[in-house]
Amino acid sequence: MNQSHTISAATEEDIPALLQLVNSAYRGDSSRAGWTTEADLLDGIRTNEASLREMIRKPYATILLCKDLAGTLAGCVYLEQMGKSLYLGMLTVSPLLQAQGIGKQLLRAAEDTARSKQCTSIQMTVISIRSELIAWYERHGYAKTGQTQPFPTDEKFGIPKQKLEFIVMRKRI
Numbered sequence: 001m002n003q004s005h006t007i008s009a010a011t012e013e014d015i016p017a018l019l020q021l022v023n024s025a026y027r028g029d030s031s032r033a034g035w036t037t038e039a040d041l042l043d044g045i046r047t048n049e050a051s052l053r054e055m056i057r058k059p060y061a062t063i064l065l066c067k068d069l070a071g072t073l074a075g076c077v078y079l080e081q082m083g084k085s086l087y088l089g090m091l092t093v094s095p096l097l098q099a100q101g102i103g104k105q106l107l108r109a110a111e112d113t114a115r116s117k118q119c120t121s122i123q124m125t126v127i128s129i130r131s132e133l134i135a136w137y138e139r140h141g142y143a144k145t146g147q148t149q150p151f152p153t154d155e156k157f158g159i160p161k162q163k164l165e166f167i168v169m170r171k172r173i
Contacts, residue, residue, distance in 0.1 A: 004068055004069055005066050005067065005068055005069075005074060005102065005105060006066070006067055006069075007064055007065065007066055007105065007106070007109045008064070008065050008067070009062050009063070009064060009065070010056055010062070010063035010064070010065050010076065011056065012053060012056055012057075014056075014063075014065060014073070015049055015052045015053060015056070016049075017073045018047075018052050018063065018065075018073070018076060019047065019048070019049055019052060021073050021075070021076060021092055021094060022046050022047050022052075022076070022090060022092050023045050023046050023047065024094070024095065025037075025046075025092045025093065025094060025095050026038045026039075026042075026046035026092070027039055027042065027043075027044065027045060027046050027158065030095060031095055032095075033095035033096055034093070034094075034095030034096070034098040035098060035099075035132065036092075036093070036095070036098065036133065037095075038127070038130075038158070040161070041127065041129070041130075041160065041161055041162065041164060042157075042158035042159060042160055042161060042164075043158060043159040043161060044155060044158040044159045045158065046090075046157070046158060047090070047156075048156060051156060055078055055090075058080065060080060060081040060082075061078070061079065061080035061081070062078075062079050062080075062113075063076055063077070063078050063079075063090070064076060064077050064079065064106060064109050064110070064113070066093075066102050066105055066106055066109075073094070074093065074094050074097050074102050075091075075092055075093040075094065075097070075102040075103065075105075075106050076090065076091075076092050076106070077089075077090060077091045077092070077106040077107075077109070077110055078090040078091075079110055079113055079114075081117050081119065082123075084118070084119055084120045084121070085119055085120070085121045085122070085123050085170075086110065086113065086114040086117065086119040086121070086122045086123070086173075087122075087123055087124065088110050088122050088123070088124040089124060089125070091103060091106055091107070091124075093106075103136075104140070107140055110122060111171075111173060114173045115173055119173060120172065120173055121170050121171060121172050121173055122142075122170065122171045122173060123145075123168060123169070123170045124137070124142070124168070124169050124170075125149055125166035125167065125168055125169075126166060126167055126169055127151070127164055127165075127166060128148065128164070128165050128166065128167045129164070134167070134169070137169055138169075140171075141171045142169040142170065142171045143169060143170060143171070144167055144168075144169055145167075145168045145169065145170050146168075147167070147168040148165050148166060148167055148168070149165065149166040149168065150165055150166070151163075151164035151165055151166060
């Protein structure tokens with residue numbers, strides 16, 4: 001792991017920084033500084049304070065944070081154990097810090113977490129038309145399962161500008 005960053009579990013005190021990071025990386029003009037933007041696909045915010053609080057409080061779940069040595073939040077990932085599988089979501093890297101290995105560090109931390117919980121796979125959902133993101137996950141050992149899921153109609157996930165669906169990806173651990 002890059003010695004200039006540390007990985008730790010989020011607490012409720014981290015919610016304001018998480019809220020800013022996640023929304024800036026996925027939506028609005030600030031997200032266009034990175035390659036993971038969803039600004040052309042969705043309006044609205046990516047998450048809110050109540051959703052983050054619920055994720056942090058959820059049993060068998062955690063949000064891992066990646067911070068630099070000054071304590072500035074550079075990235076995060078949500079992990080939730082579901083039986084022998086670990087669900088991975090909300091992998092986020094600050095748009096200004098993308099392509100520096102932070103996402104890879106968070107993936108490795110997720111895989112280490114899966115192994116420590118005796119999970120046999122990691123599963124995630126990715127918006128089906130995000131081909132560059134799907135290709136990135138494939139380069140890291142994740143494969144399309146052939147399964148799809150509908151995009152949530154709850155506006156707390158954003159307001160789609162077109163019809164969207166998720167594909168399910170999985171990596172055996």
